[in-house]
Amino acid sequence: MSPAEIREEILDILADIAPDEDLGELKDEVPFREQLELDSMDFLDIVMELRKRHRVQIPEEDYHHLASMQSTVTYLEPKMKDIVRS
Amino acid sequence: MYDTIIIGAGMSGLAAGIRLAHFDRRVCILERHYTIGGLNSFYRMGGRDYDVGLHAVTNFSEKGARHGPLAKLLRQLRLRWDDFKLAPQLGSSIRFSDAELNFGNDIALLEAEIRKQFPGQIDNFRRLVASLLDYDDLDGDDPRFTRSSREVLAETISDPLLREMLLCPLMWYGNARERDMDFGQFCIMFRACYLEGFGRPLKGVRLILKHLVRKFRGLGGELKLRSGVSRIHVENGRAVGVVLDDGTELQARRILSSAGAIETMRLCDDITEVDAARAGQLSFIESVSILDCQPRELGFDRTIVFYNDSPEFHWERPENALCDTRTGVICSPNNYAYAPEEGELPDGVIRITTLANHDRWCELNEPQYRAAKLAQYDRAVEASVRFMPDFRSRVIDTDVFTPKTIRRFTWHDNGAVYGAPDKQLDGSTHLENVFLCGTDQGFVGIVGAIVSGISMANRYCLQDP
Numbered sequence: 001m002s003p004a005e006i007r008e009e010i011l012d013i014l015a016d017i018a019p020d021e022d023l024g025e026l027k028d029e030v031p032f033r034e035q036l037e038l039d040s041m042d043f044l045d046i047v048m049e050l051r052k053r054h055r056v057q058i059p060e061e062d063y064h065h066l067a068s069m070q071s072t073v074t075y076l077e078p079k080m081k082d083i084v085r086s
Numbered sequence: 087m088y089d090t091i092i093i094g095a096g097m098s099g100l101a102a103g104i105r106l107a108h109f110d111r112r113v114c115i116l117e118r119h120y121t122i123g124g125l126n127s128f129y130r131m132g133g134r135d136y137d138v139g140l141h142a143v144t145n146f147s148e149k150g151a152r153h154g155p156l157a158k159l160l161r162q163l164r165l166r167w168d169d170f171k172l173a174p175q176l177g178s179s180i181r182f183s184d185a186e187l188n189f190g191n192d193i194a195l196l197e198a199e200i201r202k203q204f205p206g207q208i209d210n211f212r213r214l215v216a217s218l219l220d221y222d223d224l225d226g227d228d229p230r231f232t233r234s235s236r237e238v239l240a241e242t243i244s245d246p247l248l249r250e251m252l253l254c255p256l257m258w259y260g261n262a263r264e265r266d267m268d269f270g271q272f273c274i275m276f277r278a279c280y281l282e283g284f285g286r287p288l289k290g291v292r293l294i295l296k297h298l299v300r301k302f303r304g305l306g307g308e309l310k311l312r313s314g315v316s317r318i319h320v321e322n323g324r325a326v327g328v329v330l331d332d333g334t335e336l337q338a339r340r341i342l343s344s345a346g347a348i349e350t351m352r353l354c355d356d357i358t359e360v361d362a363a364r365a366g367q368l369s370f371i372e373s374v375s376i377l378d379c380q381p382r383e384l385g386f387d388r389t390i391v392f393y394n395d396s397p398e399f400h401w402e403r404p405e406n407a408l409c410d411t412r413t414g415v416i417c418s419p420n421n422y423a424y425a426p427e428e429g430e431l432p433d434g435v436i437r438i439t440t441l442a443n444h445d446r447w448c449e450l451n452e453p454q455y456r457a458a459k460l461a462q463y464d465r466a467v468e469a470s471v472r473f474m475p476d477f478r479s480r481v482i483d484t485d486v487f488t489p490k491t492i493r494r495f496t497w498h499d500n501g502a503v504y505g506a507p508d509k510q511l512d513g514s515t516h517l518e519n520v521f522l523c524g525t526d527q528g529f530v531g532i533v534g535a536i537v538s539g540i541s542m543a544n545r546y547c548l549q550d551p
Contacts, residue, residue, distance in 0.1 A: 019166045020150065037152035041544065042161055048109055048548070 001080045006073050009085065013049045017042055028069040050076075054083050087337045088112045090547045091328055093315050093353075094344035096124025096496075097532050098524035100298040101539030102342055104163050106547055107305035114336065115307065116328065118314030118497060122299055124344065125496045125503065125525070126532055128292045132483060134433065136374060138495055140291040141390060141417040141437065142284035143172055144259060145277075145533040146191050154282055155221065155533050162540045169297040172285030173422040175389035180251045181473045182394050187251055191283030204248045214242045215281075219273040231270030238269050250399040255279055255392040257401045258415050258439075260530040262366045262504035264402040271509075271528075278531060284389060286419060288428045294532065314497075315345070318520065320356040325520045328353075342542060343515075344524030344535075346498050347506050350515060357516075366502030367403040369489035371442040373466040376483035377434030381418045384475045386436075391416040393473040404443050409462050411469035415439040436477055438466045444489035444501040459486040504530050513542045521546045 001009065011023055014036070021036060032038045043066055050056040056079050058066075065075035090106055092099045095117035106113040121127055126139035147156045149167040160167060177195075180187045185203060189196040193215070201208045217238075219228055230238070239249045253267065256275035261267045267275075287293040303309065317329040318341060327337035343350040351360045381387070394413040404410035417437045424430060442462075450458055463486050467478060489501030498505060505525035513521045523542040524535055 016164055017161050019164065020160070039158070041158065044544070045162070052109055 001083050001085050003073050003077055005085045006076050006080055007069060009053075009080075010046075010069060010072055010076075013046055013053075016049065017045055026069060028073075031067045032069070033067070046072075054080060056080060056083075087339070088114050089338070090114075090340050090342055090543075091116060091336060091338035092342045092344070092523075093328070093350070094124055094497075094524065095119075095122040095299075095309060095311070096344055096524060097126055097294075097298070097535035098527075098539035098542075099124075099342070099344045100295070100302055101159070101163060101536040102523055102543035102547070103302045103307045103309075103539075104298065104305065105540055105543040107302055107307035108164065109548055111547065113307050114338075115302070115309045116313045116315055116330070116336075117309070117311050118331070119495060120312050122309070122311070123291060123295050123495070125492065126291045126295075126535075127495050128290060128295075131485060134376060134483065135290065135292070136485060137290045137292075137419070138372075138487060138491070140286070140532065141415065141419075141439075142175065142286055143170070143294075143533060144275075144279055144282065144284060144531045146172055146174060146283040146285035148174075155278075155537050156282075159533060159536045159540060162544075163298075163301065163536070165297060165301065170294055171287045171428075173288060173424040173428075175284040175286075176387055176421045176423060178255075178284065178390040178392070179388050180254055180392045182247070182251055182254075183396060185247060185251065189280060189283075191285075193281055196280055200248070204245055207243055207245050207248050210243045211248075214239070215276075217242070218276055219270060221274075221277065228270070231268060233269040235267040235269045235272040238272070247397050250394070250397065253401075254394055254399045254413065255390075257399070258392055258413075260504055260534070261401065262368060262502065262509075262525075262530075263507035264367060268509075274529065274534070278534070286422045288422075288424045288431065290419065291532070315353055317355050318343075318350070318353045320354055320517065323356075323517065325354070325517050340519040340521070340547060342521050342523050342539075342547060344522070344539070346502075346524075347508075347510050347515075347522055347526040348499060349497060350520065350522060354515075354517065354520070362499065364506055364508060365499035366504060366506045367444075367500055368401075368503060369403070369442050369444045369492055369501040370439050370503055371409055371447075371462055371466070371486060371488045373438045373440075373463040374485045374487075375436045375438075375467065375477065375481045377436065377477055377480045378482050379480055380430065380434045381420050381436060381477070383434075384477055384480065386418065386475050386477070387421055388416070388474070389418065389421040391470075391473055393470065395469070395472065402441075404441055408443060408446050408458055409465065410441040411465050413441070414466065414470055416470050416474055433482075434480070436470075438470045440466045440469070442489050444493065447489045447501075455488075455490075459488065462486065498525070513546065
């Protein structure tokens, strides 16, 4: 997956977690916590969705990389570059 | 072999099931009754729909809100706000013999009422609100959690009448302990009722249940009705599966039970005796009246009235009578601000809940039981019309459900509506792979029960890959 595809995939996960949110306005550099008020349970769900959908394993000490869209995509790029988006 | 077997298809069991099925666990929910919902269920009689349990969904939040338990559970279950479609209450009241406080979904109303009725107490009330435990502190570790609410209140609010009035709705809507309340439970209920407030879907609890069960089944979860668990089979300190009432054996890696703490222990075949004295004692009857008009046409626009006929609020099982009508809850499901495009309920409905003694109801033979339902309906209505317009000439149909009904829907000992007084907040049991969810884990109400199922599933059943 390219960084743009990874971003799409994260948006898809966020839309699944928070179906009432308008994600069109999401700013990539601002933390999810501030924009969407996601809590630790929601971050755990992003991790679990990535594992469920793409078998991407994220160790607990790396969770902080998932703070914003920008940092998430940067962190996931090497882990997901060989995955083909279905 | 299931990853998890869930006992009970109430709100907590269904919510836990959705979490597990969503993350591809093999999960089966077993329900003894022929319908889902547990305490919050529904039935149909004489062409009309009735709710059991639900007067109001507490923890109301508006569409788009990101804070609070309702928003959290919607995200966790991947549901939309519109799936529950909660219409906000019109307004509720605490009515004692000589005093009244109105409240709604904005705490400012209750503050204004206290300033008006108890001018000397408004600062004390604000201090109390500021000292409430937050939801994040409610894992039971905070030493204040198990303190007596009456003690904490006496330290903050010096007028005993105001203390009793504030406690009345919170005990009615979620206190399993007689007479007093754990401060942690008080904080949960204070937030749920006064800071967040009440709502209801026009179609009642069946709408919420329909969405939960559809979601669960859509994710591949199995739900078996009329499948009571008669035994949890234990080998070497671990549960290995369950035996159903009809003898069927099912195996599972772990079991999540909403049957109640004592009720679950009794199912385990390594336990020979349980301390039944730890079961809850508080049960209710509910007297339902169908009216030929909307309650508002009689001048009654309250969503819920919590009444009490003396300055002191008695929260205890009636020892020497079937029921105690000194205090009660009057609820009109008509009095919510339903969206205009949704319309209104077809009939006027007044539901009155009063305290009842489960054992005494169970001692009655069938003719006595039927006669008692009629007599206790009359007593409950008579008691409640002291606190609302007399609606008796407008009644076209009635029904009563009793502690026996509640027992049938919940299977709780004593028909205890809110389960056992001592909650097991971490959900653990004497077995390493059996966990509790629902009422006896600690959270009550529809939102509380759903949050319980979610958090226990996350903590104990989703950890392995």
